Amino acid sequence: MTATVRAIRQAMPDTANPVVEVRNLSKRYGSSVEALRDVNLSFPTGQLISLLGPSGCGKTTLLKIIAGLLPATSGEVLVKGQKVTAPGPERAFVFQDFALLPWGSVLRNAAFGLELRGVPKAEREAKAKHYIEQVGLAGFENRYPHELSGGMRQRVGLARALAVDADVLLLDEPFSAVDEQNRRKFQEDLLRLRQIENKTLIFVTHSIEEAVYLSDRIVLLSPRPGRVSDIIEPKISRDRDPDQIRRDSGYLDTVETIWRGLRDYAD
Numbered sequence: 631m632t633a634t635v636r637a638i639r640q641a642m643p644d645t646a647n648p649v650v651e652v653r654n655l656s657k658r659y660g661s662s663v664e665a666l667r668d669v670n671l672s673f674p675t676g677q678l679i680s681l682l683g684p685s686g687c688g689k690t691t692l693l694k695i696i697a698g699l700l701p702a703t704s705g706e707v708l709v710k711g712q713k714v715t716a717p718g719p720e721r722a723f724v725f726q727d728f729a730l731l732p733w734g735s736v737l738r739n740a741a742f743g744l745e746l747r748g749v750p751k752a753e754r755e756a757k758a759k760h761y762i763e764q765v766g767l768a769g770f771e772n773r774y775p776h777e778l779s780g781g782m783r784q785r786v787g788l789a790r791a792l793a794v795d796a797d798v799l800l801l802d803e804p805f806s807a808v809d810e811q812n813r814r815k816f817q818e819d820l821l822r823l824r825q826i827e828n829k830t831l832i833f834v835t836h837s838i839e840e841a842v843y844l845s846d847r848i849v850l851l852s853p854r855p856g857r858v859s860d861i862i863e864p865k866i867s868r869d870r871d872p873d874q875i876r877r878d879s880g881y882l883d884t885v886e887t888i889w890r891g892l893r894d895y896a897d
């Protein structure tokens with residue numbers, strides 16, 4: 631296949647089949663910090679969408695408001711048409727530090743979201759085992775977090791999020807705490823899981839390359855107060871070798887376009 635990467639700039643986000651809608655969302659911390667201003671977005675079902683923008687532009691704030699972990703100052707978030715007022719079973723949040731229980735085994739940690747929901751032990755462990763296998767940790771069920779590498783801990787966090795069977799996975803810089811090798815491997819795993827699970831994944835990243843490589847859609851936020859400055863859809867045919875994709879001129883052009891847009895905001 632030729633011309634596999636294409637960047638399309640959209641004047642308006644489309645509204646086809648959105649699972650998450652963000653409407654006129656603004657967020658202030660106290661009276662002095664205006665984190666987000668009038669953000670409007672729609673997140674189509676089954677897509678992988680990244681939030682990209684300069685440090686402090688409100689990416690994590692936006693993710694946490696969608697998760698229901700933080701209240702908006704004004705505006706609203708709808709998930710499957712319902713207004714968000716708190717965390718809910720249709721959303722799972724994967725924290726930057728994976729938030730694992732140090733005293734819990736891999737199995738207990740992966741099943742923890744289900745444990746909180748009161749799912750019986752046998753049922754939650756069967757589900758957790760399935761996802762432990764899916765994320766490549768079969769055989770490590772009885773290990774503890776301190777016995778695992780950063781990349782493996784990250785996988786446990788992902789298994790936990792997958793096990794609760796949420797429609798939307800919210801990932802706050804899921805790749806930041808691991809080395810480059812694990813980062814790339816985890817990226818491939820996310821793409822594979824996305825194909826078989828049909829979840830909507832919304833993730834925060836600082837890496838332009840990563841956003842272009844992984845995303846169906848990239849939301850670019852302006853410096854604080856964060857507003858949507860652009861939405862870019864890198865059209866990538868992922869049936870090729872990852873290295874080939876990363877050498878594709880269209881991929882590189884998209885990275886360059888975004889970099890030029892963000893360069894002025896770099897420290």
Ligand SMILES: Nc1ncnc2c1ncn2[C@@H]1O[C@H](COP(=O)(O)OP(=O)(O)OP(=O)(O)O)[C@@H](O)[C@H]1O
Binds near residue numbers: 659660665684691854
């Ligand atoms: N609890 C808080 N109280 C006051 N200000 C806050 C709080 N949380 C975040 N902020 C401020 O709000 C702004 C947005 O923060 P946020 O963490 O959402 O940005 P970000 O884009 O995720 O940043 P980074 O890329 O550096 O992780 C920043 O200026 C931050 O300092």
